[in-house]
Amino acid sequence: MEALQLPCSASPLLSISRFEFSRKSPSLKIRTSSVASPAVRFAACPTRLGVRVGMIRMAASGTEEFELKQMRDMAAARKRWETLLRDEKVKVLTPREVGYAMQLSGKTMLDVRPSTEREKAWVKGSIWIPIFDVDERFDIGVASKKISNFVMGGWWSGVPVFSYNNQFISKVEEKLPKDADLIVACQKGLRSLAACELLYNAGYRNLFWVQGGLEAAEEEDLVREGSQPFKLAGIGGVSEFLGWTDQQRAAAAKEGWGYRLVFTLRLVGLIVLADALFIAAQQFGQYLPSIKSG
Numbered sequence: 675m676e677a678l679q680l681p682c683s684a685s686p687l688l689s690i691s692r693f694e695f696s697r698k699s700p701s702l703k704i705r706t707s708s709v710a711s712p713a714v715r716f717a718a719c720p721t722r723l724g725v726r727v728g729m730i731r732m733a734a735s736g737t738e739e740f741e742l743k744q745m746r747d748m749a750a751a752r753k754r755w756e757t758l759l760r761d762e763k764v765k766v767l768t769p770r771e772v773g774y775a776m777q778l779s780g781k782t783m784l785d786v787r788p789s790t791e792r793e794k795a796w797v798k799g800s801i802w803i804p805i806f807d808v809d810e811r812f813d814i815g816v817a818s819k820k821i822s823n824f825v826m827g828g829w830w831s832g833v834p835v836f837s838y839n840n841q842f843i844s845k846v847e848e849k850l851p852k853d854a855d856l857i858v859a860c861q862k863g864l865r866s867l868a869a870c871e872l873l874y875n876a877g878y879r880n881l882f883w884v885q886g887g888l889e890a891a892e893e894e895d896l897v898r899e900g901s902q903p904f905k906l907a908g909i910g911g912v913s914e915f916l917g918w919t920d921q922q923r924a925a926a927a928k929e930g931w932g933y934r935l936v937f938t939l940r941l942v943g944l945i946v947l948a949d950a951l952f953i954a955a956q957q958f959g960q961y962l963p964s965i966k967s968g
Contacts, residue, residue: 755867755870758867763881764870765881766883769888769890769891770891770892772882772896773896776857779855780855781855781856782800782801782850782854782855783797784800784846784859784869785797785801785802785803785860786858786866787802787859787861787865787888788808789807791907791908792804794900794901794902795903795907798898803845803849805838805860806836806837806838806839809834809835816835823835830912831910832911832914833911846873846876847876852876852878853880854878856873856882857884858873858882859887860887861888861889861907863885863886863887866887888907889904889907889908891904
């Protein structure tokens with residue numbers, strides 16, 4: 675991602691909720707929301723106050739530097755993408771317009787989402803070539819990133835560590851000619867803009883960007899395949915299991931109490947399980963001295 679001068683999209687501290695481009699006033703709107711998990715506030719505390727304060731200060735300093743770098747990278751990327759859209763080197767389509775374009779003019783959709791999102795829902799007939807995908811390597815550097823990502827909120831959001839697909843352009847060139855009409859789509863609109871920039875620089879000139887990504891699509895807009903609605907394809911982790919994501923709250927408002935009851939029962943089940951484990955640990959602690967003496 676650094677090669678593209680983009681902020682890390684796997685960061686649990688900052689979530690891109692949607693990318694939108696206003697046709698009336700040519701500017702790119704980036705809506706963000708914090709998705710830091712409860713674990714960020716519950717770190718293990720050393721016994722000595724001085725050590726604890728020092729660690730908190732170091733963590734705060736590291737987080738601030740990381741967020742500042744994210745903001746600088748995002749600002750630079752935003753300027754480049756605004757230029758592409760403003761000059762109509764990349765044209766903007768809404769999800770509904772995409773459905774019409776694929777049916778009436780036979781345009782091809784290039785799905786650049788990672789496998790974790792693609793396997794839940796995809797547009798029928800789309801070609802899948804991810805620009806970023808789950809990093810499956812097992813070296814020390816990747817392992818440390820995965821541990822950090824999990825501790826800093828990956829367990830809550832379900833966002834894994836991604837790596838840039840170095841073969842993205844070559845794989846696109848294998849399947850699609852340079853004069854093809856390409857509708858480039860991702861989940862929220864961020865990665866597809868990065869893909870459009872790379873494709874334009876590689877010689878593709880008939881590019882269309884899906885504003886807001888597939889998450890902005892209604893079910894009637896596109897022919898969907900897969901087990902999940904498009905709006906839920908980008909969520910995961912404990913937050914998805916408990917139904918505490920913005921997408922699920924929006925779905926609950928439409929579906930009613932039946933939908934909410936499922937997640938309420940899951941939460942109750944987790945509380946009961948936690949209580950049972952706590953009681954079992956207490957009982958084990960009472961019998962432990964007798965076991966040692968025996």
